[in-house]
Amino acid sequence: MMKYAGSNMLVVRKTYRTLKDSCFTELKWAIKRLHVEHLWTVKESPLEMTYFPTGQKIYFRGLDDPLKITSIAVEVGALCWMWIEEAYEIASEDDFDTLAESMLGDCPKGLFKQITLTFNPWNEKIWIKKRFFDVDDPDVLALTTNYLCNEWLSEADKKVFEQMKERNPRRYNVAGLGNWGVVEGLVYENWKEQNFTLNDIKDCKTAVGLDFGYTNDPSALFVGFIDTGNKKLYVWDEFYEKGLSNQKIYELVCRMGYSKERITADCAEPKSIAQLKGLGLRIEGAKKGADSVNNGIQWIQDLEIVIHPRCVNFLTEIANYTWAVDKFGKKLNVPIDDFNHLMDAMRYALEKYIRKSGWIF
Numbered sequence: 001m002m003k004y005a006g007s008n009m010l011v012v013r014k015t016y017r018t019l020k021d022s023c024f025t026e027l028k029w030a031i032k033r034l035h036v037e038h039l040w041t042v043k044e045s046p047l048e049m050t051y052f053p054t055g056q057k058i059y060f061r062g063l064d065d066p067l068k069i070t071s072i073a074v075e076v077g078a079l080c081w082m083w084i085e086e087a088y089e090i091a092s093e094d095d096f097d098t099l100a101e102s103m104l105g106d107c108p109k110g111l112f113k114q115i116t117l118t119f120n121p122w123n124e125k126i127w128i129k130k131r132f133f134d135v136d137d138p139d140v141l142a143l144t145t146n147y148l149c150n151e152w153l154s155e156a157d158k159k160v161f162e163q164m165k166e167r168n169p170r171r172y173n174v175a176g177l178g179n180w181g182v183v184e185g186l187v188y189e190n191w192k193e194q195n196f197t198l199n200d201i202k203d204c205k206t207a208v209g210l211d212f213g214y215t216n217d218p219s220a221l222f223v224g225f226i227d228t229g230n231k232k233l234y235v236w237d238e239f240y241e242k243g244l245s246n247q248k249i250y251e252l253v254c255r256m257g258y259s260k261e262r263i264t265a266d267c268a269e270p271k272s273i274a275q276l277k278g279l280g281l282r283i284e285g286a287k288k289g290a291d292s293v294n295n296g297i298q299w300i301q302d303l304e305i306v307i308h309p310r311c312v313n314f315l316t317e318i319a320n321y322t323w324a325v326d327k328f329g330k331k332l333n334v335p336i337d338d339f340n341h342l343m344d345a346m347r348y349a350l351e352k353y354i355r356k357s358g359w360i361f
Contacts, residue, residue, distance in 0.1 A: 001056050002036070006077025006108050009058045012069070012099060014089040015310045016062025019047055021241075023085050024060060063095055064310055070102050079103060080111050087117035089312045091193060093127040122320050124180040146178040160216075171338055185323040187297060187335050187343075191305035193315060201225040201234050208258060209349030210249075210265040210283070211341045212272055219244045222314070222345035223258060226303075226353055233303045233350075238342060240313035246272050250279040264348040286348040287355070294333065296347040299354045314342045 001007050011023045024047050031040050031049075041050040047060035055076040061069045072079060082103060090096055100115060107113055117128065121144075133142045147153055147161045164172040174181040204225035211220045223237035239252055253259055259281060265273050267285030276283050286292075307315055320339040324332045335343075347354075 001051055001058070002039070004080070004111055005054055006056070007080040007111050008056050008074045008077055009081040009083065010069070010072060010079060010102070011058060011060045012063065012082060012084045013086055014063045014312050016060070016064055017310075018086075018312065019060045019062065020044070023083070027058065063090065063099075066095075066098060069099060072102060078105060078107055078111060080107060080113050082115045084115065084117045086119055086312070087128060088119040088122055088126060089316065091126075091315070093131065096127075120175050121178065122174055122181045122316065123183045125183070129180060144178040147176055168338055170336065181320070183320055183322060185325070185331050186319075187321045187323060188301060188305065188318050190301070190303070191307060191318055193307050193309055195309055196234060196306060201227070201236075203227070204232075204234060205353075206261055207233075207346075207349035207353070208261045208263045209286075209345035209347070209351075210263050211345040211348070212266050212269045213242060213341060214244070215242065218242045218313075218341055219249055220313070220341035220345045221249075221253065221256075221258075221263075222342050222349050223256075223261075224346065224349060226350065228353060231303050233300070233305045233346075235305060235307040235311050235314055235346075237308070238311045238314050240342065246275045247279070250276055250281060253281060264351055266344065266348060286351050293335070293347070296351070296354055297335065300347065300350065314346075317342045 001009060011019065011027070013019050013023065024044075027049060028042060031037055031042075039051060039053060041052050043049070049058040050056070057074065057076075059072055061072070063069070079102070082099065084090065084096075084099065087096075103113055103115065117132070119128070121129070132140050147158060161172065161176045164176055170181075173179045204227045207222075207224045207226050209222040211222075213219045218240045219242075221237075221239045222235070225234040225236060226232075227234070237256065237258075239256065241252075244252065253263075261282065263281060263283040264286050265276075265283055267273070267288055270285060273283055273285050305318070307318070309315075317339040321343050322336055322339075324334050324336045326332055
């Protein structure tokens with residue numbers, strides 16, 4: 001943007017709230033890396049960056065507010081570039097077409113228009129592959145990069161991928177090498193992404209679960225509503241973050257408005273549960289028991305799962321949560337130890353309903 005006067009950029013993710021800790025933070029890092037902090041104004045409400053010698057701007061929008069995307073009017077020059085981060089989260093090709101339409105219009109001489117999608121290719125069946133990777137189109141540049149050609153990684157970063165190669169080859173194949181993921185043997189198949197409001201679920205019961213993480217795994221909060229009579233589960237909200245202390249988990253739960261809800265958490269961390277309870281949360285450990293994972297999965301498999309579009313991490317996990325296979329490719333009766341943080345939190349949240357139904361834990 002500093003090179004091409006008159007250019008403006010739009011940065012998009014599926015939900016607006018995920019932008020601040022991802023793209024916004026990365027662009028602030030880039031500004032500092034280039035030592036041009038004195039030339040940029042950074043604003044957090046709303047998220048916006050301005051190159052003040054010319055007035056060019058970087059705008060940030062979420063697909064959860066499509067009107068704000070289609071109504072962008074730049075003050076200087078033209079909207080030239082769009083960066084769609086975690087494009088895998090955009091399940092609908094129609095949503096992408098809506099974004100592309102926001103780029104329509106004349107482009108001043110010397111500038112050009114470009115849309116950049118960045119993502120991990122978890123599922124080869126996603127529309128992105130067919131539209132951009134399986135075509136011969138001179139207007140499309142499809143590149144696959146991986147950690148082996150990333151000059152910014154430290155030795156510690158590279159070690160993470162080398163350990164992943166040994167411990168989790170399926171994830172390494174996608175997140176490490178950038179190959180397309182092949183998803184077979186999904187644990188949950190009866191689910192759909194659909195917008196809904198609290199009025200649609202006013203007769204349902206609340207279910208909240210928490211799975212602990214820190215350095216390598218995220219802490220994950222699941223917030224849902226269960227209609228046991230009609231066997232429907234509505235997935236309403238989530239958080240999914242690494243590096244959260246118990247104090248930060250407490251603050252985030254309160255900020256999201258769930259401090260008064262009863263939370264069922266992973267009983268493997270009694271010290272964390274005790275600390276969160278001391279801070280004021282109504283939290284208890286899951287009872288678990290013999291074969292609790294498979295029993296819980298079987299119970300949930302009988303439900304129709306409706307997922308609010310803002311739950312992007314839940315959508316990614318449930319679309320990649322599969323049964324494990326042995327070295328001969330034979331499916332095992334246990335799920336993979338991956339894409340399971342919100343899946344586990346969901347089981348904890350529903351445990352009291354599963355136990356009432358007579359399932360053995």
